[in-house]
Amino acid sequence: MPKLELLPAVDVRDGQAVRLVHGESGSETSYGSPLEAALAWQRSGAEWLHLVDLDAAFGTGDNRALIAEVAGAMDIKVELSGGIRDDASLAAALATGCRRVNLGTAALETPEWVAKVIAEHGDKIAVGLDVRGTTLRGRGWTRDGGDLYETLARLDSEGCARYVVTDIAKDGTLQGPNLALLRDVCAATDKPVVASGGVSSLADLRAISLLVPEGVEGAIVGKALYAEAFTLEEALKAVAA
Numbered sequence: 001m002p003k004l005e006l007l008p009a010v011d012v013r014d015g016q017a018v019r020l021v022h023g024e025s026g027s028e029t030s031y032g033s034p035l036e037a038a039l040a041w042q043r044s045g046a047e048w049l050h051l052v053d054l055d056a057a058f059g060t061g062d063n064r065a066l067i068a069e070v071a072g073a074m075d076i077k078v079e080l081s082g083g084i085r086d087d088a089s090l091a092a093a094l095a096t097g098c099r100r101v102n103l104g105t106a107a108l109e110t111p112e113w114v115a116k117v118i119a120e121h122g123d124k125i126a127v128g129l130d131v132r133g134t135t136l137r138g139r140g141w142t143r144d145g146g147d148l149y150e151t152l153a154r155l156d157s158e159g160c161a162r163y164v165v166t167d168i169a170k171d172g173t174l175q176g177p178n179l180a181l182l183r184d185v186c187a188a189t190d191k192p193v194v195a196s197g198g199v200s201s202l203a204d205l206r207a208i209s210l211l212v213p214e215g216v217e218g219a220i221v222g223k224a225l226y227a228e229a230f231t232l233e234e235a236l237k238a239v240a241a
């Protein structure tokens with residue numbers, strides 16, 4: 001059985017690595033240099049980095065140059081999220097050399113464009129399904145964007161390669177992942193799912209690992225690492241077993 005991939009997160013707001021609670025603007029705790037944070041995760045053995053431009057996601061500017069610097073400094077695989085909504089932002093994201101990008105708002109607001117870029121770029125495109133209950137949220141998670149399962153069926157029919165599923169109610173809270181949601185999404189699609197939101201302990205990671213046979217491919221870990229609930233080395237060991 002393949003092991004669960006772990007994707008430590010570096011979310012960038014106003015040039016700083018931050019963590020939010022429920023993705024709410026203004027709830028930031030700052031953790032300093034995004035480059036230092038990313039290099040630290042790489043040194044600790046990460047194979048992936050989940051890198052987010054929160055300003056671009058919220059529409060409060062962008063950190064495009066810094067994001068490119070961080071992505072360019074990595075020897076590991078990088079997935080980029082936040083504000084990738086049109087040809088120019090997609091081209092800038094792909095030009096960083098990242099392995100893939102996650103589209104959020106665009107999948108809700110400009111489905112024709114998303115279908116086009118899925119057809120053009122294949123598995124370089126993933127879609128972030130950020131949900132409250134089963135309602136998708138876009139524009140920095142501030143606006144409703146339709147039903148999770150209807151959107152998933154549409155994206156599947158368009159050949160979307162992968163989904164990053166975030167339970168907004170859990171994100172940044174250290175309350176544990178929404179395993180039921182992950183199971184339900186895996187049951188609704190044959191495509192791999194990356195779990196996001198709520199990881200608080202090594203036990204949570206082991207619980208997500210048990211969903212690998214159902215289709216969970218990876219887990220994004222943010223707050224728990226920054227809050228030192230466990231180290232990345234411990235996490236990698238926990239999912240290798």
Ligand SMILES: O=C(O)c1ccccc1N[C@@H]1O[C@H](COP(=O)(O)O)[C@@H](O)[C@H]1O
Binds near residue numbers: 011081103140164
């Ligand atoms: O990761 C977060 O904490 C986050 C919080 C609020 C909004 C977006 C967030 N991250 C990721 O950004 C993309 C969505 O950006 P966009 O809608 O495409 O501009 C998505 O992958 C979110 O999970």
